Amino acid sequence: MLGACTGIPERVEPVTGFQPQRYLGTWYEIARLPHPFEDGLSYVQATYTLQDNGTIDVLNQGFNAESGEWEQAEGVAKFVGARDVGHLKVSFFGPFYASYVVMALDKEDYQYSLVTGPDHDYLWLLSRTPEMDPEVQDRLVDQAREAGYPVDDLIWVEQSGQPPVPRP
Secondary structure, three states: OHHHHOOOOOOOOOOEOOOHHHHOEEEEEEEEOOOHHHOOEEEEEEEEEEOOOOOEEEEEEEEEOOOOEEEEEEEEEEEOOOOOEOEEEEEEEOOEEEEEEEEEEOOOOOOEEEEEOOOOOOEEEEEOOOOOOHHHHHHHHHHHHHOOOOHHHOEEOOOOOOOOOOOO
16 A cells, blocks of 8 residues: 555656756745645645765645644655655655655756646646746747646636745
8 A cells, every 4th residue: 555655647657867966945826736635735845865874854834824823844855766766755744655746857057847646646847947938838838748747727826926924
């Protein structure tokens, strides 16, 4: 059962030639498939920080307009296999891990990424900037569609302007 949580979805291959040091830092969530843990969040960002022991700290933050407050979740990521393959496992809840599979990546500049979880219910389009080039965006959505993701259900995350409350 736990292997399924850290597995790779059908028709998805993690990127190879992955360079963890270049992936570190902040990524803006451009679009996502809906999930209760992100309901109503805008201005969502994920920040990845390498630790001395080789794990990667994960900090996800998003603004909840209904409550007027920032929400955040802290976790840890570890490589499932080789460090040059974009297949990690992430935990926000103790010993329970789920896949974090980088299925597309701007290998030249590390400016965009397409990430999935253990199955076709999880998908994120990430960018180093609050806006993504429309051509890149369309290409990533097409790739996700071809891999079997319900891209018509994508939520396009508000990233423009400033949230009414400063980020913590």
